Amino acid sequence: MKLPLLALALVIAVPVALVGCSSQTPVVAPVTKSANDLQGTTVKVPLGSMLNINTGSLATSSYSGKVDDPSIAEFVKGGKKDGADFNPGVKPLKVGETTVTLKNAQGGIQNVVFTIDVTK
Numbered sequence: 001m002k003l004p005l006l007a008l009a010l011v012i013a014v015p016v017a018l019v020g021c022s023s024q025t026p027v028v029a030p031v032t033k034s035a036n037d038l039q040g041t042t043v044k045v046p047l048g049s050m051l052n053i054n055t056g057s058l059a060t061s062s063y064s065g066k067v068d069d070p071s072i073a074e075f076v077k078g079g080k081k082d083g084a085d086f087n088p089g090v091k092p093l094k095v096g097e098t099t100v101t102l103k104n105a106q107g108g109i110q111n112v113v114f115t116i117d118v119t120k
Helices: 005-021
Strands: 031-034 042-046 051-054 063-067 073-076 079-081 084-086 089-092 096-104 112-119
Touching: 031 042, 042 089, 063 073, 073 096, 089 112
Parallel strands: 031 051, 042 112
Antiparallel strands: 051 089, 063 096, 073 089, 079 084, 096 112
């Protein structure tokens, strides 16, 4: 029994189309740390990844941050967007180390100071 021409074309086209869907760029998972655990530490974060800061019971939008060398990394504000709540974080920009200072808008909480070590 012969396959109709259309069926044969689909048998060939579907696997070829799926090959084009595969990604050649590896996905790098974010590094997640609790804000409470960052004080005085050095956190290694690969370039192309992200430091995701878990704020615990405090509002994700209550944190602001300052990166001493903004050419190495940048602070990303947390908060609600499109119905979802996003943690604050630090996005690596190039390999190197810099100090990050987190401040919380809710009074009585000391600044959190840590080092981010951006690696390849």
